Amino acid sequence: MDSTDTAGDRAAGSATTPAERRREQRGWYVYDWAVSVYSTSVVTVFLGPYLTAVARAAADADGYVHPLGVPVRAGSYFAYAVSASILLAVLVMPLAGAVADRTGRKKPILAVAAYLGAAATTGMFFLDGERYLLGGALLIVANASLSVSMVVYNAFLPQIAGPDERDAVSSRGWALGYAAGALVLVANLVLYSGHDGFGVSEGTAVRISLATAGLWWGAFALIPLRRLRDRRLPGRTPAERASLGQGLRQLVATLRDMRRYPLTLMFLLAYLVYNDGVQTVISQASVYGSEELGLDQTTLILAILLVQVLAVAGALGMGRLARRYGAKRTILGALAAWTVTIGAGCFLPAGEPGWFFVLAAAIGMVLGGSQALSRSLFSHLVPRGKEAEYFSAYELSDRGTSWLGPLLFGLTYQLTGNYRTAIISLVVFFALGFVLLARVPVRRAVAAAGNPVPARI
Template identity: 80%
Template sequence: MTIDTVRGEPTDRRREQRGWYFYDWACSVYSTSVLTVFLGPYLTSVAESAADADGFVHPLGIPVRAGSFFAYAVSLSVIVAVLVMPVVGAAADRTGRKKPLLGAAAYVGAAATAGMFFLDGDRYLLGGLLLVVANAAQSVAMMLYNSYLPQIAPPEERDAVSSRGWAFGYAAGSLVLVANLVLYTAHDTFGLTESAAVRVCLASAGLWWGAFTLVPLRRLRDRRSRPEEATAPGLRQLTATVRDMRRHPLTLAFLLAYLVYNDGIQTVISQASVYGSEELGLGQSTLIGAVLLVQVLAVAGALAMGRLARTYGAKRTILGSLVAWTVTLGAGFFLPAGAPLWFFVLAAGIGLVLGGSQALSRSLFSHLVPPGKEAEYFSAYELSDRGMSWLGPLLFGITYQLTGSYRDAILSLVAFFVIGFTLLARVPVRRAISDAGNPVPERI
């Protein structure tokens, strides 16, 4: 692919961009309702019902504290993604057939999510399996989705287009969370038990994901970029991708910074409900309301930070958001138990920086990708995106397993933002864009 692929009639390009936004609308409900709100506390309760007298479950004979099972399952999902994403990314670039691969990954993930309706009793292993499949599929699909950005938007549009995509996703998450909140709080009125209401909310996210994926599949176009070649096995392909990145060390330096700080972001997203329910003693309705607040403010935050990037540049805006993340997470350590108001204050702080930090990271990385290798490079980028990162959840789970304190676990995540800030501050992004063979925007 060359930069010519984003030229053409503005009307056609806008139509394709609108179709691209709708994949965020489709899949963000999974990230919000399933990963962030319901599955963590619910799967933890299922694991606890299957635990022995000491509070341990034994998947494959390995003793695991029930409270750590969800975090370990999230971590395991990225191991699967590591094997699959580089293969799919390289195949997408070499054949130009991203759209059918996007559809396949999306519908595998949607089906696994819909299958969570059957997660009841002590079926924690079923829950862990469905979580791993759904997360890995989501990771593959998001990698392909993100790799469209350089193809559908010229450099000067990418911050805005990326931010709108995130805003679409958070708007969908807010809409569905309102419906979830009504169903959950009034489950007796609908003739459902609390457990059944949660399982309906989980399954409905899968149905939403599958239904709205039809829109981008109709509007996005495949672009043939390189001749077909044999695809190496997963780890070999990942090694080949990283080896190619060594020819663009500044791109690799940005990716390293992103993998570190985004690992912290994704761990906060995936573990916040567990922290709220298990450490702070908050009810499910409070957690849903807090996440709904995050979604609403994230729409405004993503659009506002997109505007800030036009004035101050994407890099400076991201660095400012990492400072805000560090302060917010540190404050979270001191939240009093049983105090919903302060949890809502924390949620507001997260919401204001969440969408923008992710949207601008995506658009900035798109400038650093050599032409013709979008999906392959975004496969490495996606390894740490949207709750699929492994180091943060693993650290969170191990810290809780060793200390029995979710406060210590949440505080351990501060290191990701401090280290990520330091690494990103050292990347000369204008030179990195030029070295990747792309035009340098006036402000970046």
């Protein structure tokens, strides 16, 4: 074993050999492969337009549904359901992160969250007729479960990868996830486009696609659960392991602890802002395409498939740029591109899919890389032994569970009845995120967290 590998092992908090660490990394990649199909097929493509149609079928003469007696415009229901999922996640994620850090047992939490989310997603097969309440409930459970699983999954990154390899490891995970999303979308497209030939209705084809994402998630989650190792940290007393608090109280405690690392908190604030915009675009793009631009489902699937394919290349390409220019500069370049792209998206002409494909291509080139590099950059800013707790705060704005962006999107549409106004409101997230990130001195932040500073960051 050479000195570089030894240093990487120490930084990763493990005593494994390089071969064992690479085996864990390969297993870790597969969870992105497993879960990204949910993010793509369910959140980004099918569930938004389908749940909106189900809500419209259940709506009154004025176009409103009444969950829990609250009047909600049917076109805003999906956005509100995405926002509601974060309320549950806020309570559960910090508790899960605290349990993972204080007991060292991340795998059982990952398993419970993964299979609860997979079961809820598979249950979407039964979403038909006017069952909009069932659809909203399953979305909330699946999204919250995804959030918890990603807290634990991301917390493995500093344990299985040394400081100088995290950008590459994180980018490979995202790239593999987008490859899986593209592969399953091709199958979805074949089923949806040829549903008559398969002897099923259009709605049934959508429900099969939703359920397939859940089955895929559950099946491939077995591989990381077999390969990843739990690590018990020394110095934890039984009383400390048992003192877990409640979800909201633990979140407050984690944020209070972050005050000891103000530069880490600065990055997290920037990330929460710009990634809220990213996640809202992911979850609402298909609704915008179908409701405002009048595009059919086949066009939307092809556009998202284009995003998936280009996101693989974008994640790997931006990973290489980060090795040359540093992760922070690369992310800033991506945020500038996001701002221009979403601003232009507001002016797309209706009924012309060609321009929607151009927008999809631009998004694909920056989507995977901005997410992958943000994850790896944050991993450098987390004090050792607090990975899961800190990633629980990080995860509040990740993987389609952002609340402020969808809430703003839904409110804007509810008040104006115009999706173009709703989409332009998202530009502020990228512009403000750029300004906040530019002010973070990342090298000082890494050193302040007590971690080794990579050659380029």
